[in-house]
Amino acid sequence: MTFTEGLIAARSRIIFLFGLATALALIVWLEGVNIGAVGSTASRTATNATATFTIEHTAAVQPIAPTALTTEEQGFARIAWKYFENNYQPATGLVNSVDNYPASTMWDTGSYLLAVLSAHKLGIISESVMNERLKAALQALATLPLFDNELPNKSYNTLTKEMADYANNKTPRGIGWSAIDVGRLFVPLHIIVWEHPKFAAAVREILQRFTFTHAVRDGILYGATLNDSNATIHTQEGRIGYEEYAAKSFSLMGTDVFEALKYDDFLHYESIYGINIPTDKRTPDRYKAFNYVVSESYILDGLEFGFDAISREFAFRVYKVQEERFNKTGVLTAVSEDNIDVAPYFVYNTVFTAGKAWSCITDKGEDVSQFRSISTKAAFGWYALYQTPYTQKLIDAVKPLNDPARGWYSGLYEATGKPNKAITGNTNAIILETLCYKKFGKHIQLVH
Secondary structure, eight states, X not given: OOHHHHHHHHHHHHHHHHHHHHHHHHHHHHTTOOOOOTTOOOEEEEEOSSOEEEEEOOOOOOOOOOOOOOHHHHHHXXXXXXXXXXXXXXXXXXXXXXXXXXXXXXXXXXXXXXHHHHHXXXXXXXXXXXXXXXXXXXXXXXXXXXXXXXXXXXOEETTTOOBBOTTOOBOTTOOOBXXXXXXXXXXXXXXXXXXXXXXXXXXXHHHHHOOOTTTEETTEEEEEEEOTXXXXXXXXXXXXXXXXXXXXXXXXXXXXXXXXXXSSTTEEEEEETTEEEEEEOOOHHHHSSOOOBOSHHHHHIIXXXXXXXXXXXXXXXXXXXXXXXXXXXXXXXXXXXXXXXXXXXEEEEOSEETTEETOEEOTTOOBOGGGOEEEHHHHHHHHHHHOOHHHHHHHHHHTTOEETTTEEEEEEETTTOOEEEEEBHHHHHHHHHHHHHHHHOOSSOSOO
């Protein structure tokens, strides 16, 4: 029996065992949680060996059932796919993360693979095109040089597959890896194995090259970077939202990430408009990383995994406080990290970070409030998950933000009302994901 045949034959048992292991971990962690019905005002208390915390129920709206796309929505998906036609590099099988800029990360490569899978399910591309794209991308992943011969570098030149820094300069040594980015990549690889098992051997070849000795230790995710002496250092990676999202995908691969899956170990609530927002107690002055509260990690959790009991609650709060900002100020709000079309070119539009609500900062913590904007991908994501009157307002605001020949713009600046005309693979991939979710439901399912 070949590997692929064996994998197909065993798929239900393997899924069951992975699901059982993950469920058991969550049950142990959630022991003592009392989850009231929607609309309840009951509090929920969870305990473990290190923390006790209370989750007040907020009458979270359940994600809606799948529905057919409208003609307009199908058109939205075609515009998003246009980006991946324009930015495909056939010589390497990779796709640019930003329009006409030949570089990509593993996060963006994961987004691209999800775009291919979504476009096929939506009937935008044929099965032969999907197969061609998947084959080329998997071959690229199987041959990329790895940082320290362990995991993919943080960035690659899409024309050459060479390791690069974030300015796309060739760096034979590499600059490190991101466990969160690798976790993003695992989501489409998992889907490919189960839904398109003819590529299972190719996925196996990729994973056999990866080494996780330094990336996962004692259930915690670690990234790699270089210090001033060009030596590799490994530091804990991920803050609430993204940490749990990435840990879920690692767990799909049979990895012990129990500590990273916990929501309560560094949980802190910030009250904004009377809504308790989950934030992370790990401060940048001590832990050297910001705890951005943004939409994207929670949206992806819902679109791909279908939420768990806690992320469903936290996602709704992150959504609801943005709606409440609109109710209080009249300013449409859908915030997330995004590329922008002027320097500094990438900003974090947040619900909360660095001790302040509605901060817009750079990765170095510089205030760039003038670039606060509605995020196109966040507007589509919340719309697909909830379809409330407010999310309809968001869609109505962002649906002009595209070039039909190039794809979707990243957003709309609050201060000027002008489009943020940065066009990226991640934004266009997430739009395809959201529309696929709207029609078919969550991307990772036991039965299709």
